Amino acid sequence: MVTGTRPAPVLAARAAVVASVVLAAFPAAAGASPSAPAAVTRASTTGAPVVVRLVPESRGRGKAQRIVTRIDAFSAGGVRRHVRTVRDGGLVPQPAVSPDRRRVAFARADGRIAIVTLRDGALRLLRPPGLPRPRPERGDVDRSRWAVAPGAGVSWSPDGRVVVAHALVQRDPDRWASTLGEVRSVACTVASGRCTTAGRGAPSDLLPLAGGRTLRLDGPSPSDDRDGGSSYQLDGVRQQRLVLARRRDPVRTAASVSASPTGSGRLRVLRAIRSDAKAGIVALGSRVSGPAGVLVRRNATRLGPPRDQEGIPSSGPAIDLRSRVLAPWLVSPTGHLSTLPLRLAVTPIGTLPDGRWLVPTSEVRASSRFGPPEPGLATLDRRGRVRALLVGGRPVTPVRLALDAGLPDPFAAGAGFLAAWPAGDDLLVALQDSGYGGTVFFLGDSALVRIPLDGRTPPRLVDHEGGASYDAR
Amino acid sequence: MTPAEFGTTDDRSRRPEDRWFRIDVRSRALLAFAVVLAGGAVLAPAAPAEVVRITSDPAADSDAPDVVAIAAFPATADAGRIAGLPVAGLPDDVATFEAAPPGGPVAYAGQGPTGPAPADRFDDQPHRPLAGLVPLGGGPVVPFTGPTGGPLGRAFRPYSNAANDQPDPWITWAPDGASLVLHAVGRDPRADPWFAAPASRRCVVATARCEPVAPRDVVDLPGGGTVQVDAGLTAPIGANRSLGRDSAESRVTTKRFRARAGRRYAVTVRVAGRPGPAATWTTSGVLRTGAPAYDRSYASAAGVLVRTSRVRAPRSSGRDAYESVGADAGRAAIVRADGTIRSLGRFGYEVVGTLPDGRWVLTGGSGERFERGPTGLPLSTLDADGRIAPITSGTRPVSPVWAASTAGLPDSLSTTAKVEHAGVDGATGLLVLVLRFSDDDGGGRVVAVTPDGSAPPRLLRDAPGRPSDDDYVVR
Numbered sequence: 001m002v003t004g005t006r007p008a009p010v011l012a013a014r015a016a017v018v019a020s021v022v023l024a025a026f027p028a029a030a031g032a033s034p035s036a037p038a039a040v041t042r043a044s045t046t047g048a049p050v051v052v053r054l055v056p057e058s059r060g061r062g063k064a065q066r067i068v069t070r071i072d073a074f075s076a077g078g079v080r081r082h083v084r085t086v087r088d089g090g091l092v093p094q095p096a097v098s099p100d101r102r103r104v105a106f107a108r109a110d111g112r113i114a115i116v117t118l119r120d121g122a123l124r125l126l127r128p129p130g131l132p133r134p135r136p137e138r139g140d141v142d143r144s145r146w147a148v149a150p151g152a153g154v155s156w157s158p159d160g161r162v163v164v165a166h167a168l169v170q171r172d173p174d175r176w177a178s179t180l181g182e183v184r185s186v187a188c189t190v191a192s193g194r195c196t197t198a199g200r201g202a203p204s205d206l207l208p209l210a211g212g213r214t215l216r217l218d219g220p221s222p223s224d225d226r227d228g229g230s231s232y233q234l235d236g237v238r239q240q241r242l243v244l245a246r247r248r249d250p251v252r253t254a255a256s257v258s259a260s261p262t263g264s265g266r267l268r269v270l271r272a273i274r275s276d277a278k279a280g281i282v283a284l285g286s287r288v289s290g291p292a293g294v295l296v297r298r299n300a301t302r303l304g305p306p307r308d309q310e311g312i313p314s315s316g317p318a319i320d321l322r323s324r325v326l327a328p329w330l331v332s333p334t335g336h337l338s339t340l341p342l343r344l345a346v347t348p349i350g351t352l353p354d355g356r357w358l359v360p361t362s363e364v365r366a367s368s369r370f371g372p373p374e375p376g377l378a379t380l381d382r383r384g385r386v387r388a389l390l391v392g393g394r395p396v397t398p399v400r401l402a403l404d405a406g407l408p409d410p411f412a413a414g415a416g417f418l419a420a421w422p423a424g425d426d427l428l429v430a431l432q433d434s435g436y437g438g439t440v441f442f443l444g445d446s447a448l449v450r451i452p453l454d455g456r457t458p459p460r461l462v463d464h465e466g467g468a469s470y471d472a473r
Numbered sequence: 474m475t476p477a478e479f480g481t482t483d484d485r486s487r488r489p490e491d492r493w494f495r496i497d498v499r500s501r502a503l504l505a506f507a508v509v510l511a512g513g514a515v516l517a518p519a520a521p522a523e524v525v526r527i528t529s530d531p532a533a534d535s536d537a538p539d540v541v542a543i544a545a546f547p548a549t550a551d552a553g554r555i556a557g558l559p560v561a562g563l564p565d566d567v568a569t570f571e572a573a574p575p576g577g578p579v580a581y582a583g584q585g586p587t588g589p590a591p592a593d594r595f596d597d598q599p600h601r602p603l604a605g606l607v608p609l610g611g612g613p614v615v616p617f618t619g620p621t622g623g624p625l626g627r628a629f630r631p632y633s634n635a636a637n638d639q640p641d642p643w644i645t646w647a648p649d650g651a652s653l654v655l656h657a658v659g660r661d662p663r664a665d666p667w668f669a670a671p672a673s674r675r676c677v678v679a680t681a682r683c684e685p686v687a688p689r690d691v692v693d694l695p696g697g698g699t700v701q702v703d704a705g706l707t708a709p710i711g712a713n714r715s716l717g718r719d720s721a722e723s724r725v726t727t728k729r730f731r732a733r734a735g736r737r738y739a740v741t742v743r744v745a746g747r748p749g750p751a752a753t754w755t756t757s758g759v760l761r762t763g764a765p766a767y768d769r770s771y772a773s774a775a776g777v778l779v780r781t782s783r784v785r786a787p788r789s790s791g792r793d794a795y796e797s798v799g800a801d802a803g804r805a806a807i808v809r810a811d812g813t814i815r816s817l818g819r820f821g822y823e824v825v826g827t828l829p830d831g832r833w834v835l836t837g838g839s840g841e842r843f844e845r846g847p848t849g850l851p852l853s854t855l856d857a858d859g860r861i862a863p864i865t866s867g868t869r870p871v872s873p874v875w876a877a878s879t880a881g882l883p884d885s886l887s888t889t890a891k892v893e894h895a896g897v898d899g900a901t902g903l904l905v906l907v908l909r910f911s912d913d914d915g916g917g918r919v920v921a922v923t924p925d926g927s928a929p930p931r932l933l934r935d936a937p938g939r940p941s942d943d944d945y946v947v948r
Contacts, residue, residue, distance in 0.1 A: 375884050397884040399874060409872040410849030413888050 048076030049423040050101040051448065051472045052118070054093045055465055057085075069093050071104065073118050078462055084121030086114055092151030097473040099160040104471070107152040107165045111198065113188055115163065128186040130199025132169055146171055149183065151469075155289065157208040162261045163188045164206045166287070167221065169198050180283055180301055180321075181221045187214070187262035196262050205287050206263040207294045210333035214263040215287075215294050219253030219273075222283040222299045227325055227345075227366045231306045231318045240305075243319055247277040247303050253284060255296065257335040270337040271329070277303035280324070286347040292355030292382045293333050297344050298326040325366035330382060340384040346373070348380065350420035356381045360417040362388045375399075375417065377429075391427075392455025398431055405449045405459040407431070418446065421472040427451045428462070430470045446470070522898035522905050523547060524919060524933070525572050525579055525609070527944040528557050543579065545609050547898070558611025564603050568641035572948040573650040578606040578678070579946060580653055581614075582642040587628050602626035602642050602658045606678065617655070617676045617683050625655075625674070625683060629662030640666055640709060645772045647693045652677045654692060656769065657707070659685050667708045667784065667798070668733065671767050692770045692777045695831075696810035698746035700777045705738040706766035708800040710782040710821075738764040740781050744812045754779075754806045754814045760786045765803050771824045775831025775857040776809040780820055809857045817859050823847065826895035826947060832856045834864070834895040836873070848874045848890055852906075864904065867926020877908055880920045880930040886910045893917060896947030905933075907945040917945050 051074040059068050069089025072080050083104075090109030097104050105115045111131040115124045132146040149170040156163055167183035184202035188195035196202065205217040254272035258265055273282045285297030305313040306320040328344045331337050345366040348357035356379040363373035364386050376395035378388050388395055402412035411433040418430040433445040446468040450460045463470075528542040542557025568583040586598035602625050605616035617625055629639055639662060646653045652675055659672040671690035676683040690702040739757035758764040763783040771778040781803035805820035810831070822835035832854040837847035851863045851870035863870045873890040882890070886908075894907040904922040919933040 373885075399878045399884045399887045403875060403878055408849070409851065409870070409874050412878070413846070413849030413872075413874040415888075 049421065049428065049472045050074075050097055050118070051428065051462070051470060052083075052095045052097050052104045053448070053463060053465065053468045053470045054089065054095045054106060055468045056089060056091050056093065067091060067109070069106070069108075071095075071116055071121075073104075074462065080463070083118055084116060084123065086116065086123060088112075089114070090150055091467070092469065094151050094153045094469050095471040096154040096156055096163075097471045098156050099158060099473070101473055105154045105156065105163050107154055107168055109148065109150065111148040111168060113154065113163055113165050113186075113195070115190065124193070126163070126188045126190075126193050126195055128165070128168065128188065128195035128198045130197035130202065132198075146184075155208070157212075157261050158210065159212070159261075161190055162208065163190055164208065166205055169202075180281060183221050189262060196264060203263060204284065207287055207289050207331075208261065209257065209294070209331070209335060212259070212261050213335055214258045214261055215331050215335070216256045216258055216263045216267060217254070217284050217287065217296065218256075220251060220281060220283040222285050222297075222301065222323060228323065231320050240319055244303070244305065250274045250276050251281045253282045255284075255329060255331065255337060257331075268335070270331065270335070275300070277301070282326070284329075288348045288351065288357060290351030290355055290357060291333075291353065292330070292351075292357075294331045295340075295344075295348060295357060295380075296329040296331065297347065298328060299323050300326055340382075342384040342386070344380075349417050350422075352379065352422055358389070358420045359386065362386050377417065377420070391451060391453055394455075396427075396429075396451065401429065401449055401451070401459055402431060402433075402447070405447070405461040407447055407449075407461060407464060411445055411447065411464075414445075415447075419470065423450065423472060425453055427453060428470075428472050522896045522900075522903070523572075523948050524905065524907075525570070525946040525948065526557060527560075527570055527579070527607070527946075543607055543609065543611065547900075558609075560607060560611060560614060562614045562616075563605075563607060567603070569643055570607075570944055570946050571644035571646060571653070572946045573646050573653075573678075574648070574948070577646075577650040578608050578615075580604065580606055580644050580646070582644050582655060582658075584639060584641060587624075599628040599630055600639075601628045602639075602655075604642060604644070604655050604658070604676065604683070606681065615681050617681050620682055620684050622682070626658050627662050640707075643769060645692050645770065648695045648772075648774075651679070654686070654690075655683060656690055658683075667706055667766065667800075669707055671702055671704050671707050690767065690770065692772050694744065694747070694777060694808060694810065694812070695772070695774050696747075696776075696812065698744055698812060700770065700779065700808045701743045701745050702740065702767050702770065702779060703743075704740040704765070704767035704781075705736075706740075706764055706784055708766035708768065708782050708784050710768050710780070710800060710802050712782075712800050734760050734786065736760075738766070738784075740765045740767050740779075742779050742806055742808060742814065744808055744814070747812045749812070752808070752812055752814045754808075754816060756781060756804050758783070760784060760798075763803075766800060768803070771827070771833055773827035773831045773833055774810070774829065776807055778805060778807050778824065778833055778855070780805045780824070783819075807855075807857055807859060815857065815859050822853070822855070822861075825852075825892045828854065828897050829899055834892075835861065836892045836895075846891070848872070848888065852892060852895065852904075865926075866904070866922050866924065866930070869926055871904065871906075871922055873906070873908060876906055876920050876922055876930045877918075880918075880932040882908075882918065882932065886918075894945060894947045905947050907947060917943055919945055 053072050055070045056067050057070050059066055067090060069086045071083040073083050074080055088108045088110050093106045095104050095106045103115055103117050105113060108114050113126040131148065146169050149167050152168045153166040154163060164185060164187045166185050168186050169184045171182035183204050184198050185205045186196050186198050186202060187206050203216045203218050204221060207215040209215055252272065252274055255270045256267035257270060258267050275282045280300035280302045282298060282300050285299060288295045301321055301323040304320055306318050307313050325343045325345045327339045327342060329337055330340055343366040344364050346359050346361055346364050348359050350358040352358065359378050359380050361373045361375050362378035376388055376397045378386050380386050398415035398417055399412050402415045414433040415431045416434060418432045421428045429449050429451060431447045431449060445466045447464040448462040448470050450462050523545055525545045543560050544557035564585050567581045570579055570581050572579045582604040584600050584602050587601050604625060605614050607614050619625055640657045642658045643656045644653055654673050654675050656673045658674050660669045670688040672688060673686045673690045674683040675686055692700045694700055737757050737759050739755055742754040744752045756765045763785045765781045766784045768780045768782045782800040783803035784798060784800045786798045802819050802821035805817040807815040809815065821838055823837045824833050825836050826834040828834060835853045835855055838850050849872055851872045853861050853863045855861050865871060873892050874887050877887040877890040889911040890908045892906050893909045896905050898905055902924045904924065906920045908918045908920055920930050921933055922930045
């Protein structure tokens with residue numbers, strides 16, 4: 001849902017209008033000091049936003065127990081309406097509302113892409129070819145160690161004709177490689193129901209650009225947001241040697257543009273990097289679409305034997321992974337790639353109509369320090385400038401937002417930003433309480449809060465439900 | 474409606490953490506009225522609260538003592554502007570401070586090396602219990618000694634074996650402030666602390682000497698007499714331990730453990746030194762299903778709260794290479810000032826202070842669906858009849874995260890805030906909270922909360938960037 005795109009031609013024009021309003025009303029947004037607060041202007045979408053939530057629910061007992069996904073839609077007044085319940089949605093389904101606001105799509109736990117019409121609850125299932133076949137003895141992992149990823153994100157093309165499931169399947173990672181994941185994404189044409197393959201040759205991601213073009217990304221995916229390293233204990237010296245021997249295998253990381261909305265056909269390579277684990281594998285992190293284009297986070301990971309303080313390699317059965325955050329790529333809607341002048345160590349949680357990204361903290365730069373950065377919504381523009389987002393002169397932080405909205409204090413204590421969407425003069429923010437865990441299946445407690453940007457009206461709680469995920473358009 | 478009844482009006486069909494939140498508007502109005510009426514009772518005016526600040530300087534030379542100054546001031550003062558008086562001779566390894574009744578000194582307790590220990594050899598040094606008095610007027614501290622002027626307790630080697638790690642001593646003051654009891658001191662240092670009987674020493678302020686009270690724990694009862702606790706197991710709540718078989722020491726411990734696995738352990742509380750028949754309270758069990766262990770006691774003007782933990786060693790499969798023993802919250806009992814005993818159920822709260830009327834201030838709780846820390850849970854009070862009621866500011870329950878965030882602390886601190894000490898300023902009715910944060914090296918913060926909710930919580934001390942690691946005690 002965070003990766004969702006908007007109708008580019010309409011938004012481009014609207015963004016221009018919005019940008020001019022921002023520049024006129026808030027000179028600080030035109031490029032003043034980095035510490036200047038950010039302004040959020042009225043969203044360009046017309047009418048009240050459509051909010052959809054998915055909630056996993058348990059049905060049946062014992063061997064008959066299964067997880068179903070309850071789909072609800074919220075009206076402008078906040079009234080919730082049950083749309084339908086879908087089987088096999090998995091524990092963490094991620095919804096994406098279509099550009100025409102009539103449908104919602106999400107990836108099911110079996111790899112099929114569900115498209116549900118919000119008006120009547122009609123369900124359509126698209127099955128990408130090449131999905132891994134689970135082996136009973138290995139759970140859902142197939143013989144080549146590929147499996148359907150839980151909670152794959154889905155996004156729509158700006159014209160609503162194509163649905164992309166991001167990182168739909170993933171390689172069952174080795175312990176040592178958990179920070180260098182391999183994923184595959186698919187694109188499905190809604191009208192024909194045909195999807196690109198999830199098997200060999202599938203890209204790591206596909207992101208719709210303007211004019212029917214698609215950005216295709218290939219290469220590994222990192223999971224680490226920060227600079228840092230860790231050592232992994234292996235079972236023996238032999239296994240360690242095998243892993244270290246792979247250090248010299250070249251890995252290709254590339255960004256290309258396809259003229260096809262499904263990423264197929266001839267590719268125009270924007271940037272391609274061949275790297276190895278000895279020098280540092282370049283991996284492409286979260287990819288966030290918005291009116292300004294696609295933001296691609298990157299990092300480089302080195303793999304080697306652990307070294308002591310004097311730099312002498314250890315002889316024990318362990319290997320060392322050390323990652324470094326790199327400057328992100330920005331691929332414009334026209335397919336031009338540039339590198340932003342900052343090291344981006346957080347994942348944006350939404351976009352604004354003027355093209356800026358919403359990031360969950362103003363401390364976006366890489367750091368190896370222990371502990372989370374100070375949270376507080378901020379904006380990142382296409383020049384790499386970060387500004388704190390102030391509402392009523394105060395930063396918007398998860399704890400304050402949860403307390404002001406009347407969420408329970410335990411929720412506030414564990415709250416973090418999940419996603420954000422502009423909604424008229426307001427901002428819709430999804431919060432999640434990750435809590436302290438302690439259970440095997442801990443579904444995060446979720447809430448949706450509406451923040452009036454006038455700074456005078458307190459935030460209003462729209463919804464609060466355990467395990468819910470939201471999308472708004 | 475009393476505060477206790479107020480605490481039971483919630484809709485229990487919802488999750489425990491948002492029961493208070495789900496109360497409808499009508500109930501809230503009634504609630505507000507009731508709390509306004511009860512507010513004076515919740516935070517009853519009495520003597521002004523005093524905050525004692527013990528300032529450390531972590532940037533100091535590692536060979537020099539960390540603790541450098543002490544200051545006592547009214548809870549309503551701006552503590553950041555009050556200079557502390559220099560203190561000399563306080564050891565680095567103080568684990569706890571406990572203030573005497575107003576006007577008296579502050580007692581400290583901990584455990585540290587028996588002699589000067591270079592930083593790189595610290596763990597190799599024999600340790601022994603440390604305790605003493607810090608005069609509020611500054612100057613040298615007065616260390617406690619044994620009955621003949623010798624060391625306070627027997628030396629032990631920490632970290633050589635997890636089973637031999639001794640718990641930090643803790644302190645309860647006698648109501649008159651003339652003496653105190655030093656708990657968890659005087660046990661056999663070679664024994665596994667979990668399988669040791671409780672031990673304590675009574676220290677007289679005037680002589681600075683401590684007499685053993687072993688083999689039981691003793692706490693002074695405000696109405697006269699003492700509460701004596703006998704137990705076969707002693708374990709703090711939340712502690713856990715794995716008894717590995719890899720080392721020789723652990724094998725011995727495991728062997729001991731197995732020999733004791735089927736034994737029934739008991740915690741017995743007796744009231745002594747009072748006329749009439751002595752009241753007793755006993756709880757017992759076996760390790761496989763849960764045996765009670767003595768945790769600690771908390772004295773107040775209303776009596777003594779005795780808390781136990783439940784030690785369990787689930788039967789391991791034959792393939793497991795170790796026996797694991799864990800402890801969680803067990804039952805509790807209140808010995809009232811008149812010598813009678815009120816038994817409570819499982820008690821999952823932490824006690825962080827007492828109110829002038831004798832109620833205990835609690836944080837955390839065991840009513841959670843999922844295990845959570847106390848940061849988001851409301852503070853509450855426990856009275857001598859065992860009734861638990863939430864503490865409110867106006868109609869708003871007071872939780873650490875709310876107090877910290879509303880007082881202006883950043884989210885990174887608010888989300889890890891825990892109440893370390895709590896007290897009430899009798900002059901203003903302010904609830905004074907000493908907050909600690911897990912990710913902060915800057916020491917505690919003191920926040921004052923109004924009982925009627927007329928003003929948001931206020932930070933009494935705000936010294937960002939100050940190179941200190943302060944401890945606070947509220948009395």
